[in-house]
Structures are given as structure tokens and as C-alpha cells.
Amino acid sequence: MSLNERAPVGLSLREEFILKKTRSLLMLGCAMFCATTLTAKAESISVWSRQTDESISVLKALTDAFTADTGITVETFNTGIDFEQRLARAAAGRTLPDIVLNDTAAMGQMRQMGILQSIDPASITGNQDVVASAWDGAKANDGKFYAVPMSAQSFAMFVRKDWREKLGMPEPKTWEDVRKLAEAFTTKDPDGNGKDDTFGMAIPGSTTRGYTSWFMSSLIWQAGGDFVKQEADGFVPTVNTPQVAAALTYVRGMICDKLSQPGAINATTGDTLPTFRSGQTGIFMSGPYHIPQLDAEPGKDKVEVLMMPAGPGGIASLAEGTSAYLLKGAKDEAAAKKFLAFVISPKGQEIAMAEGSGKTPLVRLPVNAKVDVNAVRNDPRWMIFKETFDKYSHYMPAVPNWTAIRMITAEGFNRVLAKCDADIPAELETLNKQVAKELSNQKALSASAK
């Protein structure tokens, strides 16, 4: 009947239908518009993390808890491969995330890419609870902070306890002990399978990503040497010292006497982990992030964590960290800073420590002084990493761009380790000049070294 009533207005049946359809379309459009504006109002940030898919659940637990607390949604992306290249592409395409969780040592390179914003620690809630040594790692050579430290770690030796006890060897405490243990693991058939297929130490000697330099760093400090010496006006390269030569001689001995896994000179860390897990090698220097994986294979009862050995210069270990970086062009800086505050809060730290998850944790040693690693982890092995970090650890030198120096020294060290008859002091002299040249390019070479 309604049709008849409207007939006088002058609409035909067809026109009436079109009008109805238009009206409903308009309403639908209106609803969609409202929905979009409402969603846009809800705060949202994007976070990228350099980690593998294996521990993606840890990142998700962290961001979910943050969203529950603040109502700010987090879009995450994680990858363990080509992370820096993806960042470079995102920078070029102006689609950078707001926050990046990456190695502390990557700060120089990311600064060089020009994508980092400096952060005033005072503007981050809870900054006073973060230990001073961790803040030091987030400080660049220009005195400004470009990140919020979220995790710290040191390194230790994972040793096949079952092998060592079977052969009646003591816990290694010095370089000589480690060497003897490696010899025993190689020659005395510790797995008892009757085959000559076991080796001492797992060594990543590849130059890819600068692994050689990364691996050698702890040993160089154990020998009492260093990559560079900081002066008031810059850095002096010191890879030509007898201490660095001693560290390389020691490691080369392991490789040349076949006490390390075959192919060690081309091995990345991705290659060395399986050698220890599968029972090819018995000594593995690594960080606490490998505890969950090594508990699964070869097994918690078969592996012990021992403090780094003492070289001629004493006990020493590389200190590393993970930092949360604030990127340029962050759309909602206030929301991003809330996330940074959450990451360093006791709650955020404990979630990211992922205790009991069996996954690689995002936070290894907490940086918040209020978080007791022993209470959370309840695992004496973690205390070895904590003690090493507190007493014996060294951060990589704070040169403007460490990545470039790491690549150069990796090439140089690899050259020494690959040739059993190489003249180590001569090779290191050449390498020292290359490091000086790179420091000069970075305008960080001390006048006393020129």
C-alpha cells in the first residue's frame, strides 16, 4: 500500500527501488566511515623484533600484556634473517616501525642509516630502576641515548658433562684445561660408539655477519688484549698486540690440530649449534639464550654451564644486550614511549624472560634492578651468566659504527685461522692498519694513532 501512497509524489516502482537502494548504501557507507574513524582513534604502534619464529610467542605475550594494560594495540613483525636489510628497505619506503628490538651492538649501524631518534631517559617512566651499566650500552659516542636497554647477557661454556665425567676430566678453568678437555673429547671416544667422530670445541669461524670477530672477542679479552684503546680524542686500534696474537694462536691451534668440528673455518653460529646438539662437539661457548634448546637436546642432565676459562689476562666474556630503539617518524610517540616504559618495567621484564616456556627469552638477564633473576629463573646456571656479566664482561667498543670494524676484523681473523702457517704478527699488523683506516673514515681515530 505504501507504493500507492507515494505515487502522487511522482515516483515509479523502479525509481522507488533505486531510492531505497541508494539510501541503504548511504547508511552502510556512513556506518563504515564511523567504524574507520573509531578504529583510527584507538592507539596503535608497530614493533619489529630481530628474533626467529621459534620464540615468537614470547614477543606476543609481551605485547598482549601491554595492550591489556594500556589499550594500545601493537602490530608486530619479527625475523632473524636479513633484519637490517628489511629496515633499510622500510626506511627508503618511509614505512618504518615505531619501535625496533635489536642488538645493542647494532646501534651504530642503525644510527648511520639515520633512522634513530634520541631518547631522554628521564622521559621514560621507571628509567631510574634500570642499572647504570645497561644505560651505558645505550649511549652513543656523541653522549646521547638512542635506545632503552631491555636485556643484558654474558657468555659461558656449555660442556658435555656426561662425556667429561666418563673420561674423568676436571671442570676446565683455564685455557690449558679447555685445550686438554678438547683433546680428550676428540681422541678418547667420549660417546663410546667406537668411532672417531667427536670433537672438542664448536667454533664459528665464518666471516658472514662478522662471526669470527664476535667469537674471538671473549678470547681476546681473556688474553688481556682488546680491539681498540679509547683516548680522549678518539680510538687507537690495538689488534696488533701480542695479546691478540696469543688469542688467535690458541684458537688456531684448536682448528689446525683438528680439535674443533670439521669445516669450523666456514661455520656460522647456525652451523655450530647443531654440532653441539647432535653430539659432534663437546664444548660450546654461547649465551644463556641457548639454555632452553640445549635442555631439549642433548638434554639437561648431559650439559653443564661453566664460567668462561681464564686466559693469560684472566676470566673475560663478551657482554651483549638487546635494546628497544625509538625510530624516526614514529606516528604516536607518546604510545611508543609507554611501550618502552612497559618493556623495562618489572612486569614487562618478567614476561619477556619467558621462564618455563622452553622458548628463547627476549630478556635474558633483566636490566631492571627490582627484578631478581634468581627468583624468576630459579636455576643456578643463570647465576653463572649473571656473575660473569657483573664481574668479567666487556661490551664491544663504543666506536661510531662497530659493524664495519666487526666485518674487517672478522676477515682478518679468518685469514689467520684459515692458514696454519700464517705469520700471525704480520697479518695482525696489516689488520691494524685496516682498522685504523676505517676508524679514520668514521672520524674516530685518535691523533696518537695517525
Add this chain to the structure above:
Amino acid sequence: MTTTPQAAPNGAAGGKRLPKRRPRKTPLSTAIIPWLFLAPALVIFTWFKFYPMVSGFSMSFYNVQFYADSEWVGLDNFYKAFDDPDLRLAVFHTTIYVIVATLGASVTALCLALFLEGPARHLRIIRTAIFLPAITSVAIIAEIWRILFNSADYGIINATLGFLGVAPQGFLSDPDQALWVLILMSIWKSAPYDMVIFVAGLVGINRELYDAASVDGASPWRKFWHVTIPGIIPSISVVVMLSFIRGFRIFAEVYATTGGGPAGSTATIMTHVYKVGFEELNYGYASAVSLLLLLFTVALTLVHMKIKSRFTV
């Protein structure tokens, strides 16, 4: 005759309605239609190939910044390339690799082709089996070779050599051997592909030439030298050219086995470019070296075509 030669039979066969159904094409539409068919491919190529190439070309004149504006450095990146000892070493390794791998693969492929030429079924089966490495992914081949050439005493090749009384070798871990193992791998992978090209070339040789040579009392060697080789010059040319271009761009084989080590002994031009570009993030310099490689490859192709035309005309 008012109709064109093509139109006449059509008109005769199709009757009166035909001119209506097929209006004569205007010159404009004949010019446009091929391009319309090509358009999808061209759009994709432009976006994924030509634009990146042009972009890489322009990057080589800049100190590329990712967020701020890139800084124009003129020819600095190119000067640096000629002054870079690591690149020089990489060029040296690549040249050895290309020459030895090309020669090795061509000779092996020619021998295989001569043995396996023919229509018999068993030959076809053998040819297929031999062709398999050519279609296997480089990453898989690299992994197989890493296992085969494991430097441990129990590595497959080392164990085999052990039976012959040869001491275990370092292979990919030995700076003096690594490049040669990679060359061997390249020959193993590309010889079958080259063999197919040679087999096609051999089929094209006129059999009467062999008969004539036999009548003249030519030995098998002379037949090979004076009939077979001249007959497959076009195939040789294709094989050599492809091998050169492939060889100078070698990357995946090295990256998946040695990463350029040990002691830089397998660093090639492309692994150097990768290291500079994607690990040190110096896109400008990496683009400049890539551009030089492109120019060199183009020049090489032109020289090759010149030589080939001299041979065949």
C-alpha cells in the same frame, strides 16, 4: 585488381558477409595491438626489472642514505672500486673461476655429448639422469657438496681418497683448495646443460659430410676436427657465452658453501657486492661495482658476437 592478394581468396571463400566481419585493419590498430598484448609483461618488467636497474644506476653516484637525502658523490664510488684491494682479489678469483669452469664444463659436456648422442632409448635415459644436476636448486647442490667434501677423515670424498692412500684433505676449509672445489661443483652442475646444447648441435651436422670424409679416408680424429668442430661452432659459442655470463655473476654457490672464506680465498665479485651492500649497507658503492660488472658483461658479449660473426661468415 582492387583487392589485396590476401583478400582475394578470402572473399572468394567467405561470400558477401566476410568484409563486415573482418574490417580491414587500420595502420594504427596494427601498430597498437602487439603492444597491448605485450603490455602486461612490459608493466611487470618495468616495475621489477627496468625501474630497479635505473634506480641502481642512479644510486651508484650517491652516498645512499636511507632516511635522509642521499648525498651526491659523483664518480667517487667508481674511483673507490678501482682502488679497492678486496675487489681486486675478488675479480682475480672470479676470473680464474670463469675461465677454468668454462673450459672444464665445455670439454666435459662435449665428451658427454659425443658419447651420448643418438636416438636409442638407453641413451635417452642416461642423458636424463646426467641432466638432473642442471635442474637441481643451487642451495641443495651446495649442501650436498658440503657433505661430500667434509674435511673430516670420515667425509665421503676423504674416506674414498683414504682407500687410495691419500691423506685427508681440507677441501672447502683449505684456502688453497676451496676455489677449486667450487669450480668442480660448477662443472658438475653446468656440464649437463651444455651437453644438451652440444647434442642439439651435433644432430644438425649433415651426415653426408662424415660419409664424404670416410670416402676420402679420414681418420676419426680428422673427422672430429674438420667436420664435427666446425659444425658445432654456433653451439660452442652459445655454451661459452652463457658460461661466461653465468660465471661472472656467481654468488649462490659461494654464499651457501664458504661465504667467501676461508681467508677470503673464494670471495667473488658478487659476494663482495653482497657484503658491501647488504652487510655494511653501503648501497652506493655496491651499485657502482654492480654497474661496472654489467658494463663488462655487455662489452664481453659484444666482443663475443664480433668474433662469432667472423667465424661463421
